[in-house]
Structures are given as C-alpha cells and as structure tokens.
Amino acid sequence: MSYFNKLYAFLFLPAVVFLYNIVPKKIRPIILLIISYIFFFMYSKKLVIFIIISSLSIYWAGRGMRKLNDKRDEKLKQVEKEEKKAIKEKYRTYKKVILILTVLFNFSFLFFFKYLGFFTSIVNKISSLINVSCHFKIVEHVAPIGISFYTLQAISYLVDVYHDKIEAEKKMFKVMLYLTFFPTLVEGPITRYAEVNQSIYEGKTVTYDHFCYGYQRILWGFFKKMVIADRLNVFVKTVFSCYMDYSGLTLCVGAVFYTILLYMEFSGTMDVVIGSAEMFDISLPENFRQPFFSKNISEFWSRWHITLGLWFKDYIFYPVSLSKPVKKITGVIKKIAGMRVSSLVMGGIALACVWFLNGLWHGAGWKYLFFGFYHFTLILMGDIFEPAIVWLCSKFHINRQGKSYTIFRIIKTSILVFIGELFFRAPGLAAGFKMVKRILTNFHFYGFFDEIAFLGMDITDYIIIGLALLVVLVVSIYREKKISVRDKIKEKLIALRWCIYYALIFTILIFGAYGTGYEPVAPIYADF
Amino acid sequence: MEKLLEILEELAPDVDFKTCEDLVDGRHIDSLTILSLISEIEDAFDVQIPTVEIIPANFNSAKKIWELIERLEEDN
Incomplete structure (x- = not known):
C-alpha cells in the first residue's frame, strides 16, 4: 500500500488514529508497533522476518554494550587512577567487537538482497577477462521493503550506543518500533534514536x-x-x-x-x-530544505535528502577523515604542503568513501557508482578551486553576495544537478x-x-x-x-x-x- | 581561548569568531575547515576529538569549541 494510495490516506490512517486514541496510553506504542508490522507484511510478506532479526540483533548488541559499560564502571571504582586507562581500553575493545560483528551481520542482509547480483556479475566479467572458467549464476532477490533505510537506522543506533551517545534501550519493543515505524518504513527519513525516542513512545492523544x-x-x-x-x-x-x-x-x-x-x-x-x-x-x-536555492553542489546535498547526507557525514565522513591511517598520511602532507592541502587530502579521501557508498546505496549498478563519482568530483573541485574563484571575483570586482552572482550560482548548480539526474534516470x-x-x-x-x-x-x-x-x-x-x-x-x-x-x-x-x-x-x- | 581564536582566524579570516554563534548551522565554516580546525586543535592542545563530538552544537561558536577543548582536557 503506497502512501499515495487513497486507502492509506482515507482509510488506513484514520483507522489507525481511531484505534490509537481509544486504547490506554501505555498500549499506544504497542499498537503502533503492531500496525507497523502489518504495514510491513502488506509489502514484503514473509520477509518481515529480516526486520525482526535486525531489530533483535541491535537490541541485544545494545544490551551487551550496556552490560559492559556497567562492568567497566564497577571496575573503575575499585582501581587506582593509573589502571583506569587500561580498563577503559579493554572494555572499549570488547564493545568494538560487538559493534563490528553486529554491523557486519546487518550489512550481510543488505548485501545479499541488494548487491549480490551486481557483485556476482562483476566477478563473472573479471573471470572471463582473465580466461578463468568460472561462471556464477546471477540471482536477484526481492528485498524486504525499506531495507536500505532501516539498516542505516540500525547502524546509527549501534554506533551511538557504542559511543555512549545514547543509552541502550531496555525494552525490546521500543527498538523494534524504532526500525519499523510505518510512516518512515518505505522511504525514510532516516531517523536517529535520540531524536524520536521521546515522542514515538509517549503515546500522546x-x-x-x-x-x-x-x-x-x-x-x-x-x-x-x-x-x-x-x-x-x-x-x-x-x-x-x-x-x-x-x-x-x-x-x-x-x-x-x-x-x-x-x-x-x-x-x-x-x-x-x-x-x-x-x-x-x-x-x-x-x-x-529548498534544494534548488543551493549555490553549489555541496550545499545542494545539505538540502536534498538531508537525513541520508547527515548519516554519511556522521558515520562515514568524520570517522574516515579522522581515522589513524588518514591522519598519518595527512600529517606528513601537512608538514610538506601545508594545512590547506592536508585538509583537502583528508576531506578528499573521506569524501571518496562517502560518495562511493552513497552511489552504491542508491542502487547496485555502474550508473549509480558514476552518480556518486560525479558528485564527488564536483564537490572536490569546488573545494580545490574555491580560493581561485574568490581571487577571480575580487580581481573582476564581482560581489559574491550580490543578487546577480547568486542567481548565476543557483542556475549553475541546478544545471549540474540536472546532468547528474540524467545519468541517475x-x-x-x-x-x-x-x-x-x-x-x-x-x-x-x-x-x-x-x-x-x-x-x-x-x-x-x-x-x-x-x-x-x-x-x-x-x-x-x-x-x-x-x-x-x-x-x-x-x-x-x-x-x-x-x-x-x-x-x-x-x-x-x-x-x-x-x-x-x-x-x-x-x-x-x-x-x- | 586566545590561542583558539588565533587558529580560527587563520582558518577563516572573514568570519567574526567573537560574535558568531552559528558557525556550522549558518555555513560560515564548511566540513573541510572543521577538519583543519580539528587537526590544529589536536596539535595545539594535545587532545583527541572523537568523531561523536563533531556535532554542530560543539562547533557553532568559539565559546562552544573552547568548552569542548576544556572538557576533553579534563577527560584526559
């Protein structure tokens, strides 16, 4: 049932609202959960099992990390200051193991349903190119509805619990509802647990x-x-x-x-x-947020599909750019070429990862990878040539904040977006x-x-x-x-x-x- | 705080860091400047900024950045 189906807007939704209102406040979130599962089932039938498995896996992983936190805090109380760092490190490693395993477990479903066919075709092509006689059968599977959206939500929950940004949820149904909430199920927005956990379980009339x-x-x-x-x-x-x-x-x-x-x-x-x-x-x-008022591609992506962009920024861009290997490389570059070049390299590496994954997230195919590469190139070029553009504008007395220059930038950005969408479609x-x-x-x-x-x-x-x-x-x-x-x-x-x-x-x-x-x-x- | 202001002014000379309170939300500094800033702060103050701390609320003003540095120094 699509959100634009008459049944959704004029029968399903009013019926849910009615049911939600007549039951006691405490039961309302459970009603939402049941309705959400019915909604999921209407789309994906028995594949509902996969969202249940994902929900349970992140719930248990979260609980596991919480228990480790409790144990760590208990131990910290008993030891001297010098030992504290080692204990923190030890428990961080345990938590990291849980995090990595659960992330991989959840990604394996996404890979199986969305990318297995694409990667099998790549393996087949490579093997025929190097004259190796192996040809795998390409099998396409129908994916559970919203898998790309709810998997990202699941990962954000895990990472936030790992970083102690949020408390691991005690009640299982709350985690299940967070992933399955019927309005966001099919096309997002990709929510974070911290931003919805208050209102979603409150059961307000x-x-x-x-x-x-x-x-x-x-x-x-x-x-x-x-x-x-x-x-x-x-x-x-x-x-x-x-x-x-x-x-x-x-x-x-x-x-x-x-x-x-x-x-x-x-x-x-x-x-x-x-x-x-x-x-x-x-x-x-x-x-x-009015994406077609953007003055450059980078701004466009902060106004278009905002929740996806923020997800990539928080869970890919910053972790990659501030990872030890990248810092090591850019530390050397900073000494040789200065701060600007080093931050361009740092940002460039992270941006490449973001746009490779962003392209792949949109679909398993070369055109989506190209779509990612196209935007990566435009954003990186924008960053590289920014000082030159500022210099040119001051040389030719162009007011960068002026109306005509702003309109020119908006039109230029829109044209670049149209080209990207042409490849996309x-x-x-x-x-x-x-x-x-x-x-x-x-x-x-x-x-x-x-x-x-x-x-x-x-x-x-x-x-x-x-x-x-x-x-x-x-x-x-x-x-x-x-x-x-x-x-x-x-x-x-x-x-x-x-x-x-x-x-x-x-x-x-x-x-x-x-x-x-x-x-x-x-x-x-x-x-x- | 003065040391921080020096770093900030070097990275984005056009921004008035003494008064601006929406550095990230108002797009006065972009993600590349944030990366440079983090790198400079880590070198200058001998702290490690975890990715989980890179949120607009911590970078929207010089005062907020300074509070973050102080908090990280305490944790160390």
Whole structure:
C-alpha cells in the first residue's frame, strides 16, 4: 500500500488514529508497533522476518554494550587512577567487537538482497577477462521493503550506543518500533534514536489540531505528487526509454522534467510521511530544505535528502577523515604542503568513501557508482578551486553576495544537478553517455514542438504544471525566509482557512493526474 | 581561548569568531575547515576529538569549541 494510495490516506490512517486514541496510553506504542508490522507484511510478506532479526540483533548488541559499560564502571571504582586507562581500553575493545560483528551481520542482509547480483556479475566479467572458467549464476532477490533505510537506522543506533551517545534501550519493543515505524518504513527519513525516542513512545492523544495539521501536510504532499510528478511521468518515461529518437533539446527538457518529478515525488512522499507522524504528535526530521536555492553542489546535498547526507557525514565522513591511517598520511602532507592541502587530502579521501557508498546505496549498478563519482568530483573541485574563484571575483570586482552572482550560482548548480539526474534516470551508464553525446551533437530547435506534442502532455498539462510549480516556488521562498506558510494559514479566520483547504483538495481532485492517459509515478526511493 | 581564536582566524579570516554563534548551522565554516580546525586543535592542545563530538552544537561558536577543548582536557 503506497502512501499515495487513497486507502492509506482515507482509510488506513484514520483507522489507525481511531484505534490509537481509544486504547490506554501505555498500549499506544504497542499498537503502533503492531500496525507497523502489518504495514510491513502488506509489502514484503514473509520477509518481515529480516526486520525482526535486525531489530533483535541491535537490541541485544545494545544490551551487551550496556552490560559492559556497567562492568567497566564497577571496575573503575575499585582501581587506582593509573589502571583506569587500561580498563577503559579493554572494555572499549570488547564493545568494538560487538559493534563490528553486529554491523557486519546487518550489512550481510543488505548485501545479499541488494548487491549480490551486481557483485556476482562483476566477478563473472573479471573471470572471463582473465580466461578463468568460472561462471556464477546471477540471482536477484526481492528485498524486504525499506531495507536500505532501516539498516542505516540500525547502524546509527549501534554506533551511538557504542559511543555512549545514547543509552541502550531496555525494552525490546521500543527498538523494534524504532526500525519499523510505518510512516518512515518505505522511504525514510532516516531517523536517529535520540531524536524520536521521546515522542514515538509517549503515546500522546491525537488532538483535533494535530489531526488537521497532519492532514494539511499530507494534502500538500498529494498536491506535489499527483498534480506535478504524475503529470510529468509519461513524458519522462517516453523520453528516457526511446532517447535515440529525440533531439538534444528534448533530452534536456526530459532531464529537467525528471529532476522536477523526482523532487516532487520524493519531497511529496516526505510530506505525507511527516504529516502522518504529526497526527500522533511525533516530530520527524525534514528531508528537504529548498534544494534548488543551493549555490553549489555541496550545499545542494545539505538540502536534498538531508537525513541520508547527515548519516554519511556522521558515520562515514568524520570517522574516515579522522581515522589513524588518514591522519598519518595527512600529517606528513601537512608538514610538506601545508594545512590547506592536508585538509583537502583528508576531506578528499573521506569524501571518496562517502560518495562511493552513497552511489552504491542508491542502487547496485555502474550508473549509480558514476552518480556518486560525479558528485564527488564536483564537490572536490569546488573545494580545490574555491580560493581561485574568490581571487577571480575580487580581481573582476564581482560581489559574491550580490543578487546577480547568486542567481548565476543557483542556475549553475541546478544545471549540474540536472546532468547528474540524467545519468541517475538513464537506462544504464552507457545510455547516459549516449544521451549526453546526443545533447551535444544533436541540439536544435527545429521540430522541437512537433516532438514534444507526442510525449503525453498537452497545453493544459503544461499550464497546470507551470501554475503548480509557481505555488511550490512561492511556498519555498516563504520557507527560505523562515516564514511558516502553515502558521500563516493557521492565523486566518476559520472560514478562510477552510476555503484554502478545500481549494487544495479540489485542486488535487480536479487537476491531479489520474485516470486514462496518465500513469502514477512508482515510489522511486522505495526501490533503494 | 586566545590561542583558539588565533587558529580560527587563520582558518577563516572573514568570519567574526567573537560574535558568531552559528558557525556550522549558518555555513560560515564548511566540513573541510572543521577538519583543519580539528587537526590544529589536536596539535595545539594535545587532545583527541572523537568523531561523536563533531556535532554542530560543539562547533557553532568559539565559546562552544573552547568548552569542548576544556572538557576533553579534563577527560584526559
């Protein structure tokens, strides 16, 4: 059951809210857990066993680390100051063993379901290249829903317990609910235990305000998905599947449309997810912060899929860049070439790891690895050439904070994003390069309107999309200025407020792209 | 504290570290500057900054960074 299914929004969710409200407060988190497992089961049936195993493994590992902490603290009380360091070190090693084994155990499921086929094909290719007669059968498995998301959450829980950032949870069902909570299950956001453990288990009564507030956000998500993303879907699908039939200009439009579609689909899903949780007074982290106002790629990734970026920053970027081997290398470089070069190398090594894993996280395929490499290169180039750009700007008296230069940077960043998304959506890496080649060699305006006339969208579609995007842009500008549109609506008189809600509902009903000639976008990030 | 301010000003001369209280959240310093800063702090104050301490709350102002250094020195 997709989050955009009518059944989810108008039957499942109200039923859950009703059930949640009528049971005693203590039982409410358990109700959420049962519902979440039912939700999981509806998607992945018997594969539910894997999320149970993951939950139990991190629960027991956490408990194990907690026991070691207690033992360590007891021993520390009994010994002299000089021995304390050795005891701390000893127990840290024990904890590290538990951490590494449990992380590997959880990653093994992810590897089995997502990457085994891809790596088997690589092994087969290498063996045929070196004339070794071994050929493994490539087996693709259907993965449990949300495995890429809940595995990262599981790892964050373990690492945070290991570092004593959070206390290991005593109650098993709480850890299970943390991984399975139904709104975040399919496409995130990737939450941290510390940020949700208060609200998720509190079992607060659903109030009228929270119910309305949640639905408001859900409707906004439906608007983005059904009015914009679904309307663009046929165009994008046709262009990307028969890219050799179209001119470079049409392919450019296809790449731009796909990026808009992806943003509207994913951020729309996040609106539904966050809105669903809001109903229960559970606050989830935001995953988007007006990404298309970014002035460079690095900033773009701090505004797009924020929780994934933060996960990589906290659990890969800093640990790698501050690891002993990297510090050793950069220590030598610092003496020879200075601080700036050494921090560039330090950051570069960590960034390479982050983007290799980020590409792989999005999918097992060369195009995803290239997608990671592309962004790694852009971010690293940005860091390397930053001083030169600052120098050039001062030489030519360009105000870096000025409006025109800012607009130029925003447009430049958006174009780089469109290119990245073209590879991301292309049927394969080779197809991506062919599309770029076609854009460069076959770019012309001649026959453009004839071409796009047969791509599933008529003039009405373009007008509706244009107006809907304008609404999204206005809301984004408000949010960028830290003005809450929702609070503004809340301040209005009840009659006007309901007029706005009805306008949104009727816009979705009338202008939503469903029925003959349209094809709803499948949940894109659910496949990752 | 003065030693820390010297390091900070050398790494990002355009930022007013005496008043700025959103160094990370306001993107006044990026992750590369944080890496340089950590490396400099570790050398200058003989402390080890664990990755778990690299959170915006610890790096948003010179005062917060100084509090972190003091805490790590105490732990040592």
